[in-house]
Amino acid sequence: MSENKANQGALVRVDGVEKIFHRAAEEIHVLSELSLQVPAGEFLALMGPSGSGKSTLLNLIGGLDRPTKGTVTVAGDRIDALSDRALAAWRARHIGFVFQLYNLMPVLTAERNVELPLLLTPLSKAERRKHVETALAMVGLSHRAKHYPRTMSGGEQQRVGIARGIVTDPTLLLCDEPTGDLDRKAGDEILNLLQALNREHGKTIIMVTHDPHASARAARTVHLNKGQLTNEPVK
Numbered sequence: 001m002s003e004n005k006a007n008q009g010a011l012v013r014v015d016g017v018e019k020i021f022h023r024a025a026e027e028i029h030v031l032s033e034l035s036l037q038v039p040a041g042e043f044l045a046l047m048g049p050s051g052s053g054k055s056t057l058l059n060l061i062g063g064l065d066r067p068t069k070g071t072v073t074v075a076g077d078r079i080d081a082l083s084d085r086a087l088a089a090w091r092a093r094h095i096g097f098v099f100q101l102y103n104l105m106p107v108l109t110a111e112r113n114v115e116l117p118l119l120l121t122p123l124s125k126a127e128r129r130k131h132v133e134t135a136l137a138m139v140g141l142s143h144r145a146k147h148y149p150r151t152m153s154g155g156e157q158q159r160v161g162i163a164r165g166i167v168t169d170p171t172l173l174l175c176d177e178p179t180g181d182l183d184r185k186a187g188d189e190i191l192n193l194l195q196a197l198n199r200e201h202g203k204t205i206i207m208v209t210h211d212p213h214a215s216a217r218a219a220r221t222v223h224l225n226k227g228q229l230t231n232e233p234v235k
Contacts, residue, residue, distance in 0.1 A: 010073075011172065011204055012038035012061055017070030019056055030056050032227035034070070043198040043205045045215035047233070048224030054208040055176055057224070061206065062174045063091045075171045092120045096165035100177035102157045104149040104164075111136065111145040114163045121168065135163040138201075139193060155186030162193060166203070173197065175207040179214050191217045 019031040030053040038044050048054050059065040060072050063079045072080045075094050082090060096117075104113045111132050118128040136142050139159040149157050158178060165173055175194065179187035195217055197203040207218060215221045223230050 009039055010037040011040040011042075011075060012036065012206070013071075013073040014057070014061065015071045015073075017057075017060065017067045017072065019053070019060065019065075020068045030227055031060075031067075034228055036222070036229060038204065038206060040204055041198070041202050042220060043195065043218045044207070045218035045221040046206060046208045046224065047210065047212075047215050047221055050210070052224040053227055054224050058174050058176055058206065058208050061172070062095045062097060063087050092117065092168070094171040096168065096170035096173045098158075098161050098165045098173065098175040098178045100180040102149070102154075102161045102181075104157055104160060106149050109146050109148055110141060110152070110160045110163075113149070113160055114167050117164060117168050131167050131169075132163075135167040136160075138166065138197070139163045153186065154182050155189055158182060158186070158190050159193065162190070162197075166197065171204065173203050173205045175205060177208055177210070179209070179211065184213075187211075187214065 014034060014036040017031055017034045018029070021028040021030060034057070046054050046057065056065065060067055061074060063074075063082075066080050070080075071078060077090060079087060079090060105116070114132045114135055115128055118131055123131065133142070133145075136145055139162050141156065141159050141163065144152065144156060149160070152160070162178075178194070179190050182190065191214055194205055194207065198205050198219075207214070209215050223233055
């Protein structure tokens with residue numbers, strides 16, 4: 001039996017994690033004995049002040065970084081124990097990322113930006129095209145497939161970013177301040193989309209945000225304070 005199944009269906013399990021960064025001779029303790037479980041199908045908001053370690057925790061769950069101590073298990077795999085090569089393959093299979101600043105390639109059209117994660121898969125060109133069409137349709141941008149980022153609004157660019165994040169049908173969607181660079185109207189449209197992906201398509205989503213308006217859209221909110229999680233807002 002996999003560790004994931006043994007832990008009552010938790011898709012994400014973080015156990016006793018510490019993360020220490022080194023700056024010259026100084027040790028910076030970002031996360032301390034942190035534990036978290038996220039069941040499959042949950043929409044979780046992770047809040048905390050700047051520098052509290054929210055993005056660090058997201059990067060550990062997404063396999064972009066490794067803990068100094070403790071274990072991270074996602075979809076049944078101990079990702080902190082994987083080799084760099086195995087971890088890269090695991091990310092391509094299981095994780096979709098959505099960033100605050102979109103991170104789109106300006107020289108590529110929307111459809112080509114969305115296709116990028118699929119280039120790491122064995123899918124044929126025709127299969128990649130079908131996946132891209134489906135992802136753009138899900139975010140309501142089929143009509144903008146041939147357009148470049150510079151011709152799109154911030155909200156549209158973030159929709160392209162979300163389409164890129166879901167095009168591989170990932171196990172887990174990780175969103176780092178997805179509305180942080182948008183006005184309220186555009187931000188609400190992105191939050192509506194994330195809710196729809198969660199409720200209608202069953203996507204498990206972890207969203208880092210500093211905005212209570214955004215966190216209210218999630219099914220559950222946890223707060224980071226001094227490297228540890230709490231259910232209470234940080235004052």
